[in-house]
Amino acid sequence: MFGSVFSGGIVKKAIEKGFINVKVHDLRDYTSGKHKQVDDRPYGGSPGMVLKPEPLFTAIERLKGENSDPVYLMSPQGNPFTSRMAEQMAEIPRMILICGRYEGVDERVIQHLVTDEVSIGDYVLTGGEPAAVVIIDAVSRFIPGVVGKMESVKRDSFFSGIFDYPQYTRPREYKGKKVPEILFSGNHNRIEKWRRKKMLEKTWKLRPELFNEIKLSPEENKILEEIALKESKNNESN
Numbered sequence: 572m573f574g575s576v577f578s579g580g581i582v583k584k585a586i587e588k589g590f591i592n593v594k595v596h597d598l599r600d601y602t603s604g605k606h607k608q609v610d611d612r613p614y615g616g617s618p619g620m621v622l623k624p625e626p627l628f629t630a631i632e633r634l635k636g637e638n639s640d641p642v643y644l645m646s647p648q649g650n651p652f653t654s655r656m657a658e659q660m661a662e663i664p665r666m667i668l669i670c671g672r673y674e675g676v677d678e679r680v681i682q683h684l685v686t687d688e689v690s691i692g693d694y695v696l697t698g699g700e701p702a703a704v705v706i707i708d709a710v711s712r713f714i715p716g717v718v719g720k721m722e723s724v725k726r727d728s729f730f731s732g733i734f735d736y737p738q739y740t741r742p743r744e745y746k747g748k749k750v751p752e753i754l755f756s757g758n759h760n761r762i763e764k765w766r767r768k769k770m771l772e773k774t775w776k777l778r779p780e781l782f783n784e785i786k787l788s789p790e791e792n793k794i795l796e797e798i799a800l801k802e803s804k805n806n807e808s809n
């Protein structure tokens with residue numbers, strides 16, 4: 572599950588260059604019985620299986636040693652993973668991600684081993700592995716050197732808390748669809764303003780609640796008011 576993701580693209584290069592290091596551990600290597608059992612039926616009865624505490628305690632105690640690495644459990648009940656979290660996690664030298672499976676993880680693991688539970692969205696995956704891949708990818712982008720220019724990471728969608736502006740490349744016209752004229756104006760100031768407006772427009776349309784989280788400049792607030800007014804007029808006439 573991890574092999575294909577880390578054997579290509581930017582994450583692979585980051586691993587090769589030593590910017591990041593990812594080690595995948597099989598929980599079965601931390602079991603004691605001959606059956607290498609990592610899960611068991613839930614007490615109190617319910618369908619499915621629960622990850623046992625012993626292999627996880629053993630694995631994490633061994634991996635941590637004397638270090639105080641944070642331990643994140645991938646879980647649909649976790650804190651929603653955001654760009655801000657990715658940026659903060661990129662400051663942490665080493666961390667352990669637990670991929671939950673089956674119906675869940677013994678609560679004692681969550682109470683006594685886990686620093687935080689992290690969710691990548693409001694849906695349930697069959698296991699935490701895809702979530703760990705998402706987190707490793709997003710966190711890596713914030714590690715200096717991984718993406719060519721940190722400036723481009725910081726300009727990206729969600730770094731500023733809202734959506735990105737639309738991008739265009741050649742050809743200038745494709746099947747009658749033209750690239751907006753302003754991008755050829757050579758006026759960087761006007762282009763910047765246009766881009767900012769587009770970011771505000773798109774965010775307002777798709778995720779207006781994101782504006783609760785960020786602080787806009789007075790000028791941006793004014794643009795947003797105009798966008799909101801135009802939108803409400805459009806809705807009325809529909």
Ligand code: ADE
Pocket residue numbers: 645646647671689690691692693694695696697698699702
């Ligand atoms: N494991 C199962 N579903 C998950 C989700 N949405 N996020 C993180 N880990 C998960």
